[in-house]
Amino acid sequence: MSTTRSQSEFLALRTKAIESLMVEKGLVTADVIDDVVRVYEQEIGPLRGASIVARTWADPEYKRRLLEDGTAAMKELGIQGFAASIMVVLENTPKVHNLVVCTLCSCYPWAVLGLPPRWYKSPAYRGRVVRDPRGVLREFGIELADDVEVRVWDSSSEVRYLVLPERPEGTEDLSEEQLAALVSRNAMIGTAFADRPAS
């Protein structure tokens, strides 16, 4: 849903007022604000998660460690941070499809995937996906076969999930960097498959 121009202006002004009070009271500084915005706009994004997935495709031993203890195996790659203190990795297979939601708010592994997209935070996704996952997946262009088991993970505590998509065919000769380019944010939530390499 879009906000009208005047609503948007009102919210911008209101936020400025809160900012100025919080700075005055010593709760926050402009430095802190700039740091947070820069980190999420420029430094932390889905590429971090994609690099983890690419490593698992290239290195079965790393994959084993990641599935056993996601938090520790991500730290090996230097990936940790706020909203990723406890990470669990879910492996998609031809017979099991995992997807992640937070029905109560929008819990999401910020340090691994960046901040969540709007649809992930919307009541439409949060409400429906636990009840009709196949219907929701259809809206993302995914049709699952009848014999595929669907597992929906509702992130209701401080545990965060990363879906490990299946490695597409025809990727044997690709480098880790090329593999990572096939892994979209949605694939790591479970609302997409990994892309096939362009031929």
Next chain:
Amino acid sequence: MATTERSTPTDDTVVAPRVNGAHDVGGALDVGPLAIEVDEPVFHEPWEGLVQALSMGGIVAGAYTVDDFRCHAEGMHPASYMASSYYEQWLYALEKCLLQSGAVTAAEIEERAEAVAADPDAPRPRGENAELRAQMKELLALGVPELAPEGEPRFAVGDEVQTRVIRVAPGHQHVRLPGYTQGKRGVVEVVHMPQALADAVVAGKGIQPEYVYTVRFRSSDLWPGARATDSVTAELWESYLEPAPSTGSDR
């Protein structure tokens, strides 16, 4: 082997969603179409990034906790909640947190809002606090440390459990037990290290760490007509769970 009772959905398997506030939407079908935006920006407008940073800043400064923040967002009037954008909900929660903590008064907010509206381009205050900046850097880079284990977990992987039914006053009390999972049977799939009990934090009773369990529910036990092979999991604090009553199929 005794017969199970799960094949025929009955009316009492229909869950009324939003039992503990407008936010508790799991299972709601009347929530509009999915709007999927391709290549969306991190923040759609600059004020959204500002709200994000201010909300995290207040937590780092110790003015309120993430649980307080969630509790206040949940207390938004249901009609407003459903009509608001995500960061509007955050701004609402942020203001409530600041008011409740006593950091600012309602009069101060109104006065400052008028002043800013009258002169929107006035220079932005900077502030100075190297310690806060270092704390935020650490939080962003490292996250929060795990709590140490306390005692033994009550449940083990494979245990059958039954969730409690917990009703709270939205915006005043807080629970992380989704409405659609309440009063349901499930199986423990993972035992996690203890986490602060969100309910206790919001009530001002300290962090009261409890073991947290990933509990798997058969979809057909949650929703009429759903497939028994599909499932939904939620992570639930120990005090949300009881041992499942016997079905009579045990030996």
